[in-house]
Each structure stands twice: as C-alpha cells, then as structure tokens.
Amino acid sequence: MANCFHCGDSCLDVEIKHEEKSFCCQGCKMVYEILHANELGYYYDLQSTPGISPNEVAGKYDFLDNEAIVEKLLEFNDGNTQIVSFLIPSIHCSSCIWVLENLDKLIPNVKSSQVNFPEKTVRITFSNSTMESSDVKTTESSLKSLVVLLTRIGYEPYISLEDSDKKKKSVDRSLIYKLAIAGFAFGNIMFLTLPEYFEDSDFWLDQFKPFFRWLMFAFSLPVVFYSASGYFISAYKGLRSRILNIDVPIALGVAVLFIRSTLDIVMDWGTGFFDSLAGLLFFLLLGKFFQQKTYSYLSFERDYKSYFPIAVTRLVKDSFGKITEEQAEVYTVKTGDRLLVRNNEILPVDAILIKGNALIDYSFVTGEAEPIAKKSGDKLFAGGKQQAGILEVEALKPVSQSYLTQLWSNDVFSKNHQGIFESLTDGISKRFTISILTIAFLSTLFWMVVDPSKAFNVFTAVLIVACPCAIALAAPFTLGNFLRIFGREKLYLKEASVIEQMAKIDTIVFDKTGTLTTNEKNFITYEGIELTEEERNLLTGTLRASNHPLSRALYGILEKNNILTPDEFEEEVGKGMSAKYEQKSIKIGAYDFVNHQDENTPEDSFIAEQKNRTSVHISTDQDYKGCYIFNSEYRDGISATFESLAAKKKLVVLSGDNDGERSRLEQLLPVGTEMHFGQKPEDKLNFIKNLQKEGKTVMMVGDGLNDAGALKQSDVGIAISENTNVFSPACDGILDASRFKAFAAYITAGKRATQIINWAFLFSLFYNLIGLSFAVTGHLKPVVAAILMPLSSISIVVFTTIASQNAGKKLRMNLNKKN
Amino acid sequence: MNIIYMLLAISILVAVIFFVAFIYSVKSGQYDDTYTPSVRMLFEDELVKEKSPKENHNSEKTENLKKK
Numbered sequence: 001m002a003n004c005f006h007c008g009d010s011c012l013d014v015e016i017k018h019e020e021k022s023f024c025c026q027g028c029k030m031v032y033e034i035l036h037a038n039e040l041g042y043y044y045d046l047q048s049t050p051g052i053s054p055n056e057v058a059g060k061y062d063f064l065d066n067e068a069i070v071e072k073l074l075e076f077n078d079g080n081t082q083i084v085s086f087l088i089p090s091i092h093c094s095s096c097i098w099v100l101e102n103l104d105k106l107i108p109n110v111k112s113s114q115v116n117f118p119e120k121t122v123r124i125t126f127s128n129s130t131m132e133s134s135d136v137k138t139t140e141s142s143l144k145s146l147v148v149l150l151t152r153i154g155y156e157p158y159i160s161l162e163d164s165d166k167k168k169k170s171v172d173r174s175l176i177y178k179l180a181i182a183g184f185a186f187g188n189i190m191f192l193t194l195p196e197y198f199e200d201s202d203f204w205l206d207q208f209k210p211f212f213r214w215l216m217f218a219f220s221l222p223v224v225f226y227s228a229s230g231y232f233i234s235a236y237k238g239l240r241s242r243i244l245n246i247d248v249p250i251a252l253g254v255a256v257l258f259i260r261s262t263l264d265i266v267m268d269w270g271t272g273f274f275d276s277l278a279g280l281l282f283f284l285l286l287g288k289f290f291q292q293k294t295y296s297y298l299s300f301e302r303d304y305k306s307y308f309p310i311a312v313t314r315l316v317k318d319s320f321g322k323i324t325e326e327q328a329e330v331y332t333v334k335t336g337d338r339l340l341v342r343n344n345e346i347l348p349v350d351a352i353l354i355k356g357n358a359l360i361d362y363s364f365v366t367g368e369a370e371p372i373a374k375k376s377g378d379k380l381f382a383g384g385k386q387q388a389g390i391l392e393v394e395a396l397k398p399v400s401q402s403y404l405t406q407l408w409s410n411d412v413f414s415k416n417h418q419g420i421f422e423s424l425t426d427g428i429s430k431r432f433t434i435s436i437l438t439i440a441f442l443s444t445l446f447w448m449v450v451d452p453s454k455a456f457n458v459f460t461a462v463l464i465v466a467c468p469c470a471i472a473l474a475a476p477f478t479l480g481n482f483l484r485i486f487g488r489e490k491l492y493l494k495e496a497s498v499i500e501q502m503a504k505i506d507t508i509v510f511d512k513t514g515t516l517t518t519n520e521k522n523f524i525t526y527e528g529i530e531l532t533e534e535e536r537n538l539l540t541g542t543l544r545a546s547n548h549p550l551s552r553a554l555y556g557i558l559e560k561n562n563i564l565t566p567d568e569f570e571e572e573v574g575k576g577m578s579a580k581y582e583q584k585s586i587k588i589g590a591y592d593f594v595n596h597q598d599e600n601t602p603e604d605s606f607i608a609e610q611k612n613r614t615s616v617h618i619s620t621d622q623d624y625k626g627c628y629i630f631n632s633e634y635r636d637g638i639s640a641t642f643e644s645l646a647a648k649k650k651l652v653v654l655s656g657d658n659d660g661e662r663s664r665l666e667q668l669l670p671v672g673t674e675m676h677f678g679q680k681p682e683d684k685l686n687f688i689k690n691l692q693k694e695g696k697t698v699m700m701v702g703d704g705l706n707d708a709g710a711l712k713q714s715d716v717g718i719a720i721s722e723n724t725n726v727f728s729p730a731c732d733g734i735l736d737a738s739r740f741k742a743f744a745a746y747i748t749a750g751k752r753a754t755q756i757i758n759w760a761f762l763f764s765l766f767y768n769l770i771g772l773s774f775a776v777t778g779h780l781k782p783v784v785a786a787i788l789m790p791l792s793s794i795s796i797v798v799f800t801t802i803a804s805q806n807a808g809k810k811l812r813m814n815l816n817k818k819n
Numbered sequence: 820m821n822i823i824y825m826l827l828a829i830s831i832l833v834a835v836i837f838f839v840a841f842i843y844s845v846k847s848g849q850y851d852d853t854y855t856p857s858v859r860m861l862f863e864d865e866l867v868k869e870k871s872p873k874e875n876h877n878s879e880k881t882e883n884l885k886k887k
Contacts, residue, residue, distance in 0.1 A: 046862065094858045101859065117855040176845050184838050188831070208823060215827070 006032050007154075008049030027054040031153045035099065038106050043099045050095030052154035060342070061151070063311030064144035066327040072310075073143065073163055075123075081111070083125050084143060086150070086157035091120045100155060107149060109142055122155075161330055161348070161399075162305040175292075178227040179285040185219040185227075186278035192216050193275045197783045213265040216274040224258045227281050246429035246472050249436060250284065253467025260460040273464060276785045280469050283793040287476035291496045293483045300494040300731055304405050304705060307383065308348045313340040315392070333395050341391040349395045350402045351380050356391035359548075360384035373575070373590075383705060407681045407709050423500055424757050425475045429468065436466040443776045454778045461780035465771035470764030470792040474757050475500075478800040482753045485808035489815055490736035491718075491746050498732045501716045502750035504697045508645060509688060509710070511702035512655035512665075515720050517632035518737070524557055528618075528626010535620050537564045538586050542579040545569050550616055551577075551588075554628055576617075587619045591627070594619040632661065637741030639668050644744040646670040650696070654679045654687060656706055685709035701743075705729050745814040752807045760800050767792035 003010050004024035016023040023029040031051055035043050043050060063069055076083040091100070097115045100122050104110045113124040126142060147157055192212045228251070235251035238244065254277065261272025314328040315338040325340065330348045333339065338354070341347055347360070358374035362384045371387050374380060380393060382402035399405060440462040447455040479496035486493055493499065510516055531539065541564040543555040548571075566579035566586075576589010587594045594617040614630040645651060652674040653665065659677035666675075679687065684702075688710050691698050700707065700714035703721065708729040711717030719731040720740060735743075771788050774780045844850070 042862075094861070097855060097858050098862050115855055116852045117858065118852060171848075171851065173845055176850075177842060180838065180841060180845075184834070188834065211824070215831075 004028050004049065004051075004053075005044070006049065006051035007053045008051075009053070025053060027154075030054070034106070034153055040099055040102060040105060043095050046095040046098055047093045050093050052090045052092075054152050054154040055156055060345075061144050061147050062313065063309075063327040064147060066311060066329070069311050069327070069329055070143050073159065080127055081125060082127070082143070083123065084146075085121055085123045086147075086159070087119075087121050088150070088155045088157050089120055090155055091115065091117065091122070096155070099153070106153075107146065110146070159310055160306050161308040161310050163310060175285065175289055178230070179282070179289055181222050182227040182278055182282040182285055185223045186275070186282045189216045189219050189275045189278050192219075193271055193782070193786070196271045197786070210265075210268075213271060216272070217262065217265060220258065220261070220274045220277055223278050223281055224254065227285060228254050231284075243426065244430045244433045246425045246468060249429060249433045249466070249468050250472060252433075253463055253469075254281070256460050256463040257467070260464065271782050273782050273785050276464070276782070276789050279786075279790050280467060280793075283469055283790070284472055287473045287480075290480040291476035291483075293480065293487065293496075295487065295492045298492055298734055300734070304383070304408060304708075307346065307705065308399070309346055312348060313342075314338065315340055330399055333398055335395055335397060337395045339393050339395055341386050341393060343386060343389055346385050347380055347382055347393070348402075349382050349399050350397045351382075351393035351395050353378050353380055354392045354394055357388050358386065358391055359388035361387050404681070404705060407685075407705075423475065423497060424754060424761075425472065428471065428761055432468060432471065436462065439466075439772065439776070447778065451778075457780075458776060458778050461775035461778070462772060464785060465775045465780055465788070466768055467789075468764070468768070469789060470767055470796045471761055473793055473796050474760030474764060474800060477797050478753055478756045478760065478804050481801060481804035481808070482749070485749070485804065485811060486746065488808075489746075489811060490739050491733060492735075493733040494731070498716055499750050499753050501697075501732075502699070502747060503754045505649065505699040505716060505747070507650040507652065507691055507696040508699045508701065509652040509654055509684075509691070509714070511684075511700075511704070511707050511710075512653055512661070513632065513657055514703035515701055515707075516638055516653065516665075517634055518722075524554060525629050525631065526626060527629060528624075531618070531620075531625060534564075534584065535586065535625070538566065538579065538581050538584055538620075539588065539618065541565050541581070542569065542577060542586055542588060545579075546571055546577055550614070550630065553630070554616060585621055588616060591615075591617045593617075595624045631664070634668060635737070635740050639670075641741055641743045642669045642673065645747070646672065650674075652676070652687075652691075654684050654710070656680065656684075681706045681709050685713050688713045701735075702729075702731075739815065742815045745811055748814075749807055749811040752810075753804065756800060756803045756807065759803070760796055763799060764792060764796055767795075 002015055002022035005021040006023055006028035009024045016026065016029050018029050018032070021032070023032065028051060031054055032044075035041060064073075071077065074082050074084050088100075091097070097117055100115050101113055103113045103124065107126070109126045111125045111127060113122055115122045124146065126146060147159075150157055192215055195212070196209070231247045231251045231254060234245065234247040238248055257273050257277040257280070261274050261277065264270045264272040308330060311327050311329055312333060314326045314333070315323050316326050317323050328337075333349055339349075339351065341356075353374050353376045355376060358378070358380065359371045360374060360380060361371040362381070379396070381404060382399070383404045400409075440459055443462060444455050444459040447458045476496065479499050482499050483493055483496050486499075536558070540555065540558045543551045543558070545566070546552075546555075564581050566581045568580040569577065570579070571577040572589075572593070575593040576587060578585065578587045580586075615627045616630075617627040618625045642651060651669070651672075653669070653676070655661075655675070655677050656679055657677060659675075662675060662677065665673075676683075676687065684700075684707060688698050688700060692713075692715070698714045699716040699718065700710045701718045701720060702708075702711050703719055707719075711719060711729060711731045716733070717731040718733045718735050719729060720737050721734050722737045735746075739746075767788065771780075771785075771792075774784055774788075
C-alpha cells in the first residue's frame with residue numbers, strides 16, 4: 001500500500017495520484033499544490049512526509065469577521081500593521097518551522113513570521129490591506145484569511161476562549177538576573193581577594209589593600225540586597241508563620257557574613273568573607289535555577305477556557321422578523337439566545353436542543369467514550385462536541401453558570417493551597433537551625449569566659465560556616481535531575497516539589513474512563529441468536545453505508561466477504577438504520593428502534609443490563625436477534641500495575657459511568673480496591689477532600705475536565721494523556737498514556753529521590769561538622785571558608801547528580817522490562 | 820604606581836559592559852527559545868539557492884493559485 005507523500009499516512013480508502021506521487025486525500029493533495037505553486041516545495045526536501053492532513057474549514061472561522069473578537073486576539077494593531085500569535089499544536093518538525101517562516105511567499109500581506117518551536121507558537125506580523133491570496137474573498141478580515149490559509153495547509157491555529165482574556169504575559173526572569181549578578185560579583189571578588197590569600201606582607205599589597213577591599217564591598221552590595229533578597233523575604237514570611245524553613249539559616253548566614261565582613265574591613269581586621277558570600281549565593285541560586293524545568297508547550301494550569309470556543313453563531317431576529325446569523329463572543333450569550341452549532345464545534349453553554357440531529361461527544365467532559373444521540377427538547381451540556389451536522393439550540397445558562405464551568409467556582413480553584421506541605425529540606429532545617437543557634441551561643445559563652453576578645457569572632461564564624469548551603473542544594477539538584485529523568489520517560493511534572501509529594505502518597509484514586517480504559521480500542525462481543533451468513537453479509541453491507549462511530553467500529557471487525565449492498569437504506573440519526581435486500585430486511589441500532597413493535601412487553605433483565613452499556617442491537621424481518629456489546633478496553637497491564645501498588649497503597653476507582661463494568665473491574669483489579677460509580681465532578685472532588693480529612697495523602701489520576709476538581713484538590717494530580725499535544729486539565733503532572741503500565745516504577749523512583757536527598761543531608765552535615773570545628777575553636781580564616789564552602793557545594797552537586805543518574809538508569813530498565 | 824587604579828577601572832568597566840549586554844539580551848527574550856534558531860540556521864542557504872533563478876516566475880505562479 002502506498003503512503004501519502006504529504007502526511008505519510010497509508011492510503012486506505014482512496015489513493016490519489018498526482019505528479020507521480022500518492023496522496024491519501026484531496027486535502028493533502030491541495031496542500032501539496034499550494035506549496036508547489038508558491039515555490040515552497042523545499043518543504044518536502046527538509047523532511048519526508050512532514051505534512052498534516054488539513055481539516056475542514058467552511059464557516060468555522062466566521063467569528064473572525066467580528067471586529068471585537070479580532071481586536072482581542074491581536075497583540076498589536078496600529079491600523080496598518082498587526083501582530084498576532086497563534087498556538088499551532090501541529091508544529092512538529094523542521095519543515096513546519098520552515099514553511100511557517102516563509103508564509104510571506106504564500107500570503108503577500110505577511111511581513112514576517114517567527115516560530116517558537118518548543119512552545120509551538122508562531123508570531124505573525126502582517127499588514128491590514130486586503131489580502132489577495134488564493135481564493136479568499138477580499139471582503140474578509142485579513143486575520144480571518146490568514147487563519148483560513150493556515151488551516152488549509154494543515155497548520156490550524158488553536159483559538160479558544162482563553163485567548164479572549166489574554167493578559168500580556170510577562171516572563172519572570174528575575175532569577176536569571178539574580179544569578180548573573182551573583183556570578184559576576186563572585187568572579188570579580190575572587191579575583192580581588194586572591195592576592196591576600198598568598199602574601200602576608202607585601203609592599204604593594206599593603207598599599208592597595210583598602211582599595212581592593214572597598215571594591216569587594218561594592219561588589220557585594222547588589223549580591224546581598226538584590227540576589228539574596230528572595231531568601232530574606234522567604235525567611236521573614238517563614239518566621240511570621242512560625243516555620244523555621246531552610247531560608248532562615250541561609251538568611252541569617254548571609255546577613256552575618258555581610259556584617260562581619262564589613263566590620264572586618266572597617267576595623268581593618270582582615271579581608272572579610274565577601275568571596276564566600278558571593279559564592280554561596282551563586283551556588284544557591286544555581287540550585288534554584290536548576291530545579292526549574294519547564295515544558296513550554298505543556299500547560300499545567302488550564303481550565304475550561306482552553307477548550308471552549310471564543311465565539312458562537314447567534315441567530316437574531318430583527319424587527320421585521322427575519323432571522324440573521326451573527327457572530328457573538330461567548331461571554332455575551334444570555335439565557336434564551338438561539339445558537340447555531342456546526343459539525344465538530346463545542347457547545348459552550350448548557351442548552352436545549354431545538355432543531356437538528358444531535359450526536360454529542362462528551363468524551364472529554366464526562367469520560368463517556370461513545371457519542372450520545374439527543375432528540376429535540378433534550379438538554380445538552382456545555383463542553384460536548386457535535387458530531388453530526390448543524391444544530392440549533394437555545395441557551396439555558398450563560399457560560400459561567402453552566403454545569404461544567406461551575407466546577408471552577410469551587411474554592412479549590414481560587415485558593416492556592418501551597419504551603420501546607422512541608423518539604424524534606426524544611427523538615428531538617430528546623431532541627432538544624434535550633435542546633436546551630438545553640439552551638440553558636442554555647443561557644444560564645446565559652447569564649448567569653450576564656451578569651452572575650454575572640455567571642456565575637458567565634459559567634460559569627462559559627463553562623464557563617466554553618467550556613468546550610470550544601471543542605472539547601474541537595475534537594476534542588478536531586479529533584480531537578482529527577483524532573484529531567486521523568487521528562488525523558490514521558491512523565492512531565494509541573495515542578496520539582498511534586499516528586500517529594502509523590503513519595504508521601506498513601507492513597508491513589510483512579511478515574512475509570514479514559515484513565516484505566518483506552519480511548520482507542522474497543523472490545524466487541526456478540527450476544528443473542530446467531531446470525532445466518534446472509535444476515536451477516538447484509539449487516540456488513542448496511543454498516544458500510546453508515547458513518548456513525550459505532551458502525552465504523554463494528555464494520556472494522558466483521559468479515560468482509562460477499563458484502564450485499566442493500567436495495568433500500570435509511571438512517572435515522574440517534575436511533576439506527578434500516579435496510580432491505582430482496583426479501584430480507586434488517587434493523588440496526590438502539591434497542592427501542594430495533595424492537596419497537598412490541599413496546600408493551602416488559603424488558604427482561606438481559607436487555608435492561610445491555611441498555612446500560614454501549615451496544616448495537618440487531619433485528620431481521622422484525623425478529624429481535626441480539627446485540628453487539630462494546631466493552632471498554634482496559635489499558636495493558638493495569639492488573640499488574642494495581643497489583644504492585646496495592647501492597648503499599650490504598651487504591652480507589654472513581655467513575656462517572658454507571659456500574660455496568662463493576663464485575664469486570666473486580667476481576668481485573670486486586671481485592672480491596674474500592675470502587676465508586678456514578679460520580680459527578682463535584683463528587684470526585686469531595687471524595688478526595690474527605691480522604692484528606694482522614695489524614696490521607698492522595699494522588700488523583702484522571703484525564704478529563706470532569707476530573708479537574710479532583711486533580712486540583714488532591715496532593716498530587718496526574719493527568720493521563722494519549723497525546724501530550726492535546727491539552728490536559730490543570731494538574732501537577734502529565735503522564736503519557738503509553739507509560740501507564742509502568743506507573744508503579746515512577747512512584748518507586750520518586751521514593752528513591754527522597755532517599756538520595758537524605759544521604760546528601762548526611763554528607764553535608766559532615767562538612768558542617770568540619771567547618772564547625774574550625775569555627776568553635778576560633779580558627780576560621782577567610783581562606784578556610786573560601787575553600788570549604790565551594791568544596792561542600794560542589795561535592796553535593798556531584799553526589800546527587802551521580803546518584804540520581806543511577807536511579808534514572810534503573811527506572812529506564814524497569815520501564816523497558818515492562819514494555 | 821597609580822596605573823593599577825586605571826587598569827582596575829578599565830577591567831571592571833569592560834566586565835560591566837559585558838554584564839549589561841548579557842542582562843539586555845536576556846531581557847529582550849533572546850534566551851526564551853533556544854531551539855528554533857538552531858534549526859532555522861540550517862535552511863537559510865537553501866533558500867537563497869532556490870530563490871534566485873526562479874524569482875521571475877513567482878508572480879505568474881500566484882496567478883495560477885488564484886484561479887484554483
């Protein structure tokens with residue numbers, strides 16, 4: 001079978017030959033033609049089959065005719081020149097970058113375009129004069145024609161409600177500045193102190209000593225007052241809420257270092273410890289910097305706004321009673337408005353269906369895998385995606401009050417519940433700070449008695465040398481390393497502290513649909529009276545004519561020999577289809593549709609049970625035959641995963657579905673796994689809340705918007721995603737679905753991380769003991785501090801890096817074994 | 820022997836200039852995307868090669884596209 005020259009998919013249904021190349025669809029061929037006609041054929045030389053099959057665009061971007069909406073999307077607009085940034089999820093290779101940066105060849109209006117590959121965004125500068133590209137009409141706004149053209153070549157921008165209240169995002173780069181200043185000062189101060197470490201009395205040195213020292217003092221000022229400011233603030237906040245966090249001893253150390261050093265040079269006692277001071281902050285900030293790892297194209301903060309459209313088509317009756325279409329912003333939709341929903345559009349509000357065949361896909365909202373058919377008069381919930389033609393609906397509630405969006409008004413989303421969690425470092429710093437202060441006072445007391453002149457020296461020396469640089473570095477470097485290791489193995493975590501949280505988990509709550517089950521595969525079984533060969537052939541023939549997802553799935557598994565093409569075929573959306581071939585008639589679809597003539601007979605329990613599950617019923621010549629049942633396919637290895645987790649953790653399954661799958665789940669999962677069915681989004685949230693009240697540390701594993709509340713409430717929320725390019729709800733981490741079977745391995749690795757940190761603590765305490773022995777005896781010279789401090793920091797970094805790389809190797813081995 | 824003051828002043832001035840240049844480059848967003856430029860760099864030559872001989876066909880081709 002030939003593969004498409006454009007997108008690389010195999011040409012399944014049709015193969016279009018064009019210029020001796022094969023294409024899988026007209027869309028792909030069109031893109032090829034557009035690119036070739038505009039001298040952009042190099043696209044295919046950069047990478048083979050780089051393309052993306054374009055989507056249908058008709059009518060989809062009409063909202064871009066509304067100037068208020070366009071204005072909200074534009075980053076800059078002075079009438080002539082406009083700048084816009086688009087998120088284009090389909091950016092994936094160097095050809096994409098190339099073609100998107102050569103947009104000016106395709107559209108004359110585009111002045112320049114720049115791709116940010118990691119973020120999958122393109123920033124386009126274009127002029128507002130009417131666009132004259134391809135067949136786009138000149139009356140359309142230039143933004144619209146830009147978007148339409150992008151979509152037609154397969155780079156569909158993702159525009160959502162979130163874009164409408166986009167604030168200028170300011171990137172916080174202060175950590176880099178602080179780090180740069182500390183590093184700059186560190187280097188220069190070292191260079192200025194070095195002579196004093198080697199020469200005791202030298203004529204030149206004596207002459208320039210004061211100048212060198214004051215210069216060092218000047219360099220240390222920005223370090224103390226800018227670079228270290230974060231530590232002072234954090235220490236102050238910690239003390240105010242009566243927590244001795246690690247920043248308290250650090251801030252104390254920095255302050256003492258600075259004051260002691262300044263006194264040293266003012267009183268001409270010595271060089272001071274400016275080099276140690278700058279070095280300390282440089283290493284500390286380096287640790288902070290290393291701990292950050294951002295996956296720029298993933299967002300961990302998304303809410304429903306990222307999924308909802310920015311505009312809807314509203315039907316307005318003018319004074320003459322004529323109905324006109326109007327593009328309206330979603331926020332302006334009021335109760336009672338008539339809306340038009342096209343194929344593949346997401347319904348942004350709760351509404352009542354007025355006209356049209358609704359086949360709503362709620363897969364992301366509720367986790368329901370199969371689209372649901374609705375009749376006019378039925379209530380539709382926001383977040384569903386229409387799958388079959390145009391609908392007319394009447395809005396029941398504005399966006400903010402819709403069923404799904406109301407979840408976001410829950411306290412969890414407004415409250416920032418950080419700070420409850422005490423990290424390993426904070427835990428050790430409490431004891432550390434108290435013992436250091438004790439040692440400092442005791443040794444000062446001792447020297448007060450023995451030699452009062454040394455008392456001040458000893459007191460400051462203890463605080464300087466005990467400054468827990470190495471302790472403060474242990475966690476950032478270990479966790480930073482693990483963050484990268486996990487990222488390589490497709491578990492993307494929001495921040496390093498999640499790993500520590502993960503190690504503390506004692507309860508894991510799983511969502512069922514989409515998390516334990518896959519979205520892709522279906523396991524279909526037949527129950528009922530066996531079909532004859534003729535009936536089977538007729539069935540396949542009838543299914544072939546239908547585009548319903550269930551029909552396609554069923555057609556895919558049936559044998560396809562001697563297919564009979566029905567003489568008559570009729571499909572009723574939401575019910576099923578009927579067909580006739582010679583004397584034989586067949587009905588396929590919902591139970592009530594297939595078997596409607598004997599409505600009065602009471603349903604037997606078998607049928608009642610099947611109605612709860614996804615099933616396709618069949619009757620031939622008015623006789624009910626049986627049904628194909630679509631069982632959700634569970635992910636590979638969930639039994640093994642649950643088995644290995646069950647030993648140490650409490651496991652719970654929460655599902656929004658009915659309990660049709662209970663018996664099957666009970667077989668698959670270890671005894672003792674709690675199961676709750678029919679859980680609404682708020683129920684899931686409250687369930688987690690109650691577990692936490694019982695003192696449990698809970699991890700939630702979910703996938704859809706319906707889990708968003710629970711993911712946020714839990715101590716660690718992990719979203720499972722089949723395709724990380726598709727967005728996941730707000731969470732602490734995103735796990736690629738293909739790695740689900742190795743779930744337990746990640747948790748073990750997280751445990752390992754905390755072990756490494758504990759070892760690093762021991763290691764650095766050992767350094768502190770050496771340093772303290774110098775300090776307490778009154779022998780701490782600047783040169784000793786200048787050697788000891790960087791040495792301890794660097795050795796901790798080396799130790800944690802080697803140890804975590806080892807753990808990473810072990811994790812990879814575990815993962816490979818499971819694959 | 821006061822030359823050392825001048826030398827120090829110059830060396831620190833040079834260091835500060837570089838430092839300011841660094842801060843400026845961070846501020847202007849140069850380090851926000853470190854991946855794309857590395858790819859972009861690779862196809863700049865090819866572009867020039869392709870463009871020069873075919874330049875005059877460009878307008879004609881756009882015409883064709885309009886008809887579609």
